[in-house]
Amino acid sequence: MxxxxxxxxxxxxxxxxxxxxxxxxxxxxxxxxxxxxDSCRVRLAETDLxxxxxxxxxxxxxxxxxxxxx
Amino acid sequence: xxxxxxxxxxPDVPSSFSPPDPPWSDLVDKLRSGDPSGMEDLYRIFHxxxxxxxxxxLGPQDVDDRVHDIFLTIAQSIRKGELREPDRxxxxxxxxxxxxxxMLINGAIQTRRxxxxxxxxxxxxxxxxNPEHSAIAHENFELAARILNSLSRRDRDVLIRFxxxxxxxxxxxxxxxxxxxxxxxxxxxxxxxxxxxxxxxLARRTIS
Numbered sequence: 001m002x003x004x005x006x007x008x009x010x011x012x013x014x015x016x017x018x019x020x021x022x023x024x025x026x027x028x029x030x031x032x033x034x035x036x037x038d039s040c041r042v043r044l045a046e047t048d049l050x051x052x053x054x055x056x057x058x059x060x061x062x063x064x065x066x067x068x069x070x
Numbered sequence: 071x072x073x074x075x076x077x078x079x080x081p082d083v084p085s086s087f088s089p090p091d092p093p094w095s096d097l098v099d100k101l102r103s104g105d106p107s108g109m110e111d112l113y114r115i116f117h118x119x120x121x122x123x124x125x126x127x128l129g130p131q132d133v134d135d136r137v138h139d140i141f142l143t144i145a146q147s148i149r150k151g152e153l154r155e156p157d158r159x160x161x162x163x164x165x166x167x168x169x170x171x172x173m174l175i176n177g178a179i180q181t182r183r184x185x186x187x188x189x190x191x192x193x194x195x196x197x198x199x200n201p202e203h204s205a206i207a208h209e210n211f212e213l214a215a216r217i218l219n220s221l222s223r224r225d226r227d228v229l230i231r232f233x234x235x236x237x238x239x240x241x242x243x244x245x246x247x248x249x250x251x252x253x254x255x256x257x258x259x260x261x262x263x264x265x266x267x268x269x270x271x272l273a274r275r276t277i278s
Contacts, residue, residue, distance in 0.1 A: 011258075012239075021236050031168075032160040035119035048126070049210055050264060051233060057214035058234035061226065 009033060009040050018044060018051045098156035101148040109145055116141075120167055127171045140170050213267045217260055225256045232257065 009017070009030055016022050017030050034041055097115075100108025121137050128136070144166050147153070153162045218226050228246060231237045237245075243253050 012254075015257075019233070019236055021238075028161070028164065031123070031164050034122065035116055035160055035163055035167075038118065041119065041122050045122075049207070050214075050261065052207065053210035053214040053264075054218075054229065054233040054260075056211045057218050058230040060215060061218045062230050062234060
């Protein structure tokens with residue numbers, strides 16, 4: 001289902017938005033909703049921190065696995 | 071009910087406002103007619119959201135001045151009749167915010183090209199974390215690494231594909247022969263573990 005600006009953002013959408021992998025068609029209603037929804041902004045801010053930590057850690061773990069293979 | 075709390079490093083977003091139901095025609099009419107209460111309402115409704123988007127895209131530098139400029143742009147363009155459908159107000163505001171962000175980034179890139187050697191883009195998007203945010207980000211990174219290292223090879227691979235390689239859930243499920251439910255479970259367990267470890271860390275810090 002395409003996101004609607006008048007409903008809260010679900011877990012999967014907020015993660016994909018945080019990862020900046022959503023196409024414009026899906027990102028637009030999310031950004032409209034974020035303009036007027038405090039709780040979704042807090043969820044996005046928390047998700048940004050989690051995604052940033054996971055991305056960095058995944059980079060480190062992936063490179064150690066690659067190094068171990070060599 | 072408690073007001074939602076922003077994580078460290080983000081501006082506070084106190085929950086004092088519930089979004090009004092569209093239609094937005096009353097507000098747009100006020101703005102079109104130059105009624106000062108229209109500008110007040112516009113500010114009350116959109117201020118935190120616009121500030122959040124600017125902060126997230128460009129960092130804290132000059133954020134309040136930029137928010138102010140955006141409000142002026144929105145009000146002036148609505149007064150000129152550029153918003154034809156009042157119900158599209160949030161979409162219109164979003165478009166102006168995105169345009170301003172893109173303009174600021176492009177302007178900084180152009181300036182940097184002109185004055186090679188000066189780090190003007192760095193000055194524009196000053197998202198350098200403060201010491202508290204750096205420490206929290208480092209602790210979060212350590213927690214995430216601990217979780218990844220504790221997982222089975224398959225589960226770790228799923229998270230690496232999703233968070234690092236930015237593969238879609240469809241692609242991951244197809245290539246790793248997982249159902250959508252299995253995929254979601256792997257992700258949600260890791261996130262829940264991250265939350266648990268984070269709370270434990272916070273409790274330890276509070277006790278000591």
